[in-house]
Amino acid sequence: MGLLGPSARDDSLAALRGHLVVSCQAPVGSPMRGTSHMVAMAEAAIMGGAAGIRAQGCDDVQAIVRLGRPVIGLIKRDEPGSPVYITPRVDDVEALASSGAQIVAADATGRARASGETTRQLVAATHRAGALFMADVDHIDAALAAVEAGADLVGTTLSGYTGGPVPQEPDLGLVEELCRRLKVPVIAEGRYRTPEHVRAAFQVGAWSVVVGGAITDPLALTRRLVEARIQPFSAESVGEEA
Numbered sequence: 001m002g003l004l005g006p007s008a009r010d011d012s013l014a015a016l017r018g019h020l021v022v023s024c025q026a027p028v029g030s031p032m033r034g035t036s037h038m039v040a041m042a043e044a045a046i047m048g049g050a051a052g053i054r055a056q057g058c059d060d061v062q063a064i065v066r067l068g069r070p071v072i073g074l075i076k077r078d079e080p081g082s083p084v085y086i087t088p089r090v091d092d093v094e095a096l097a098s099s100g101a102q103i104v105a106a107d108a109t110g111r112a113r114a115s116g117e118t119t120r121q122l123v124a125a126t127h128r129a130g131a132l133f134m135a136d137v138d139h140i141d142a143a144l145a146a147v148e149a150g151a152d153l154v155g156t157t158l159s160g161y162t163g164g165p166v167p168q169e170p171d172l173g174l175v176e177e178l179c180r181r182l183k184v185p186v187i188a189e190g191r192y193r194t195p196e197h198v199r200a201a202f203q204v205g206a207w208s209v210v211v212g213g214a215i216t217d218p219l220a221l222t223r224r225l226v227e228a229r230i231q232p233f234s235a236e237s238v239g240e241e242a
């Protein structure tokens with residue numbers, strides 16, 4: 001058994017029901033990368049009303065757990081020979097649970113991991129460590145297989161990221177289908193950017209909605225507004241006399 005007993009795990013999941021979770025992650029190369037920045041982001045998110053935080057890496061998880069809200073932990077790791085990068089190893093699951101993550105998120109798209117480890121093995125390791133397993137999926141078939149393998153909750157995290165161009169909008173259709181067909185909580189995640197998106201996900205039955213970049217990625221937010229400038233800039237374009 002890990003750090004948490006079964007009731008602490010269930011309490012964490014119950015605390016997320018009907019609430020927003022903020023994903024506090026910064027990509028490699030971003031000036032926001034670093035545990036102190038992510039803790040500040042998480043504190044701001046909690047002050048703003050988020051019920052939980054999704055965090056990347058054991059250092060961030062350990063520090064953010066201290067804020068007293070449920071943490072969905074993951075480790076992003078590129079592994080040669082496989083496209084699976086969200087918590088690809090049993091070792092990662094164990095490290096996240098030891099760091100205090102009540103919920104461990106991992107790729108459960110059905111794509112082979114470089115290690116050859118299976119989703120069932122990751123789920124078993126998560127449960128041995130006393131945490132809950134969140135299956136990050138891209139499709140209904142992957143979700144059904146993940147639940148069969150013992151996943152405690154399922155997120156639409158990887159919909160749109162396993163082939164073809166990345167869509168602009170969240171995959172509300174998948175949220176609706178998962179809510180209809182699964183008995184476990186469904187987490188809406190991926191490209192939720194507006195209050196309308198969040199409302200729509202709850203309306204079709206999402207347990208929680210995870211929002212990342214729309215809150216925690218100042219680079220992307222700045223770029224989006226910079227791109228809205230009138231080009232080329234001219235006195236006329238701002239209504240000044242020539």
Ligand SMILES: CC(=O)N[C@H](C=O)[C@@H](O)[C@H](O)[C@H](O)COP(=O)(O)O
Nearest residue numbers: 023157161190191192211212213214
């Ligand atoms: C696809 C992938 O790797 N998603 C990652 C999962 O942890 C994060 O990079 C996302 O920020 C997170 O899912 C929240 O999504 P959005 O930032 O779109 O609100």
